[in-house]
Structures are given as C-alpha cells and as structure tokens.
Amino acid sequence: MSVVSRKLLRAAIYLLFVLLATAGLYLMLDYHFLAAIQVSIYVGGILVLLVFSIFLTSQVGEKMPKVKTSKKIAGLAVSVAGTALCLYVLLTQNYPYAEKISKGEIDMHAIGQSLMGTEKFQYLLPFEAISVLLLACIIGGILIARNK
Amino acid sequence: MEFYLVVSTIMFFAGVYGFITRHNMIAVLMSLELILNAVNINFVVFNRFLFPGQMEGMFFSIFIIGVAAAETAVAIAIILNVFRSSKKIETDEVSKMKY
Numbered sequence: 001m002s003v004v005s006r007k008l009l010r011a012a013i014y015l016l017f018v019l020l021a022t023a024g025l026y027l028m029l030d031y032h033f034l035a036a037i038q039v040s041i042y043v044g045g046i047l048v049l050l051v052f053s054i055f056l057t058s059q060v061g062e063k064m065p066k067v068k069t070s071k072k073i074a075g076l077a078v079s080v081a082g083t084a085l086c087l088y089v090l091l092t093q094n095y096p097y098a099e100k101i102s103k104g105e106i107d108m109h110a111i112g113q114s115l116m117g118t119e120k121f122q123y124l125l126p127f128e129a130i131s132v133l134l135l136a137c138i139i140g141g142i143l144i145a146r147n148k
Numbered sequence: 149m150e151f152y153l154v155v156s157t158i159m160f161f162a163g164v165y166g167f168i169t170r171h172n173m174i175a176v177l178m179s180l181e182l183i184l185n186a187v188n189i190n191f192v193v194f195n196r197f198l199f200p201g202q203m204e205g206m207f208f209s210i211f212i213i214g215v216a217a218a219e220t221a222v223a224i225a226i227i228l229n230v231f232r233s234s235k236k237i238e239t240d241e242v243s244k245m246k247y
Contacts (some may be wrong), residue, residue, distance in 0.1 A: 002166070003166030003169070003170065003175075003178075004166075015182070018159070018182065018185070019181075022189060029192060031206055033206075034206055034209055037213060038213065042185075042213065050174065050177065053224045053227065053228060057227070057228065057231045057237055058172075058174075065171065065238075067170075078164070079161040079162070079164050082164065083157055083158060083161040087157055090157065095149065095197070095198060096198065098197070098198060101197060106206065111203070114207065121202065121203075123207050130215065134214070134218055137221055140222055144222070144226055
C-alpha cells in the first residue's frame with residue numbers, strides 16, 4: 001500500500017507499519033538485538049526524517065498526480081515477472097538444513113566481542129569503515145542542505 | 149523457511165514497482181527502503197536456518213541498516229536542495245541542468 005497510495009503521508013505511515021512488522025519477523029527468528037536496532041534506527045530515525053522532509057516539500061493532504069496507465073502496467077508486468085522467477089528459483093531448491101536449529105537468542109557478550117575483534121569472523125574493520133562513512137554523510141548532509 | 153523467503157520476495161518486488169512507477173522523489177526513497185528491508189530479511193533467514201552457529205547474516209544486516217540510514221540522509225539533503233532551487237521534486241519535471 002505504500003507504493004500505490006496517492007497521498008504521500010499515508011505512504012509514509014504504511015511504510016512505518018511495514019518496518020514494525022519486519023522487526024516482529026526478526027523477533028520471531030530470535031534476533032532480539034536486530035529487532036531493537038531496526039525499531040530504533042529505521043522507525044525512530046529514518047522514518048522521522050522522511051516525515052520531516054514530506055512536511056517541508058509538499059502540502060499535506062494533496063493527492064499526487066495520477067500515473068499513466070501504460071507506465072503502471074509496465075511496472076506491474078516487470079514486478080510480477082520478477083516475483084514469479086524468484087519464487088520459482090527459491091522454492092524448487094533443496095536447502096541443506098542444519099541438524100540442530102538453535103532456538104535461543106544470541107548472547108550479547110558474543111555480539112560485542114565479534115563487533116570489536118580482529119579474528120577471522122569478527123568485525124572491527126567494517127565497524128571503523130562504517131563510522132568513517134557516517135562521518136562523511138554527516139558532513140556532506142550539512143554542506144548540501146545549508147542556507148547560503 | 150520458505151515462507152519467510154516468499155514474504156521477502158513479495159516485499160522486494162513491491163519496492164521495485166514503487167521505484168519504477170512513482171514520480172515524487174521521496175516516494176522513490178521509500179520504495180528503496182522496502183527493497184533494503186526485504187534483503188535484510190533474506191540474510192537473517194538464511195543465517196538462522198542454514199548456519200545456526202554463526203552470526204554473519206545478522207552482522208551484515210546491521211551494516212545494511214547503517215548504510216541505508218546514511219544514504220537516506222544524504223538523499224534527503226539533495227532533495228531539499230533541489231526543492232529550494234526549483235520548487236518541485238517530481239522526477240519528470242526536474243530536467244533543466246545548470247547551463
């Protein structure tokens with residue numbers, strides 16, 4: 001619904017529901033840390049930013065202009081063809097399931113030590129790289145959107 | 149496990165439909181968020197069911213969330229700048245270059 005609604009703020013609210021539902025899916029799979037991150041960053045950060053920018057750039061309540069039907073049908077054809085192809089490939093596979101699917105949340109100590117470690121499966125380097133990326137985005141965002 | 153994959157595939161292609169069809173740039177950004185969330189669900193599902201002892205899927209999802217946040221912020225800054233200079237943010241009306 002957030003891709004077909006003609007009012008922009010309603011599309012943002014439908015996106016909010018989708019993001020909360022994704023956090024619920026993560027909770028069903030016993031990924032508590034990821035669900036908390038999803039809610040706090042996506043819902044509490046990105047969606048608030050999107051709603052601010054919607055209020056700044058458009059009149060709330062006006063409908064967006066209608067999309068031409070030929071464009072809608074082309075988009076729908078591409079999406080349905082892609083969905084059919086991906087579903088066919090995904091559902092006709094034999095997945096090598098592991099013998100024991102561990103049903104428990106991941107220990108926070110293990111997450112912390114993996115994020116800050118330098119062994120084979122640990123993530124210190126991507127952590128530092130993403131902090132440089134965030135710094136560049138902060139500086140870029142301020143520079144682009146400042147008042148002359 | 150296949151049910152989670154069906155959900156994420158439908159979400160991905162709903163995002164693709166919105167990305168192709170919408171005119172407003174902010175609506176295009178919202179469809180991009182749908183695509184990124186679908187990919188996140190896929191990573192996490194494969195991690196939980198095929199590799200239960202390891203955590204790579206979850207960490208990749210964390211980094212995808214971080215990169216998506218940074219990219220959305222910069223995209224909104226650019227959109228606000230375009231709006232300030234030409235007062236409209238439809239993808240088919242912002243067509244004049246500077247010179």
